[in-house]
Amino acid sequence: MSETNSALEREIGEIRRDPRALAMKQFIQHGRVTTYDHCLNVARLSSRMSKRLQSLSIRVDEHSLLRGAMLHDYFLYDWHHHEGRWHGYRHPVIAAQNAKRDFGLTNKEEAIILTHMWPLTLRHIPLTPGGLDRLPRGQMVLRA
């Protein structure tokens, strides 16, 4: 198992096999990519970026990062027919509410989901110097 795959299994293995998360396979995110695959792809990319940053001695909260990445679009509807043009603005709040209800979220994970569309979502601003999240100084969670 690759380093990326083992991190994905360790941090989000349960979530990605949960029937509630698998429900994202019903919805197309873009082209032929389902919302589930989109979120998993973002988690994979986040894991690779995390490994790279850690190799540069930059601390990354990989657990929060990967959970936030996997749940960042957990809005559970077909955005092409629901929410219309407001989807881009509203779905981070809906995804965070759903994820909190179904999986529980830390404040960091909730912030990752709420801020992932910034600057489109002006009210949910990433607040760390890296522009990445509401985290204690010296820690970083990438936006996914």
Ligand SMILES: [Fe+2]
């Ligand atoms: Fe999104």
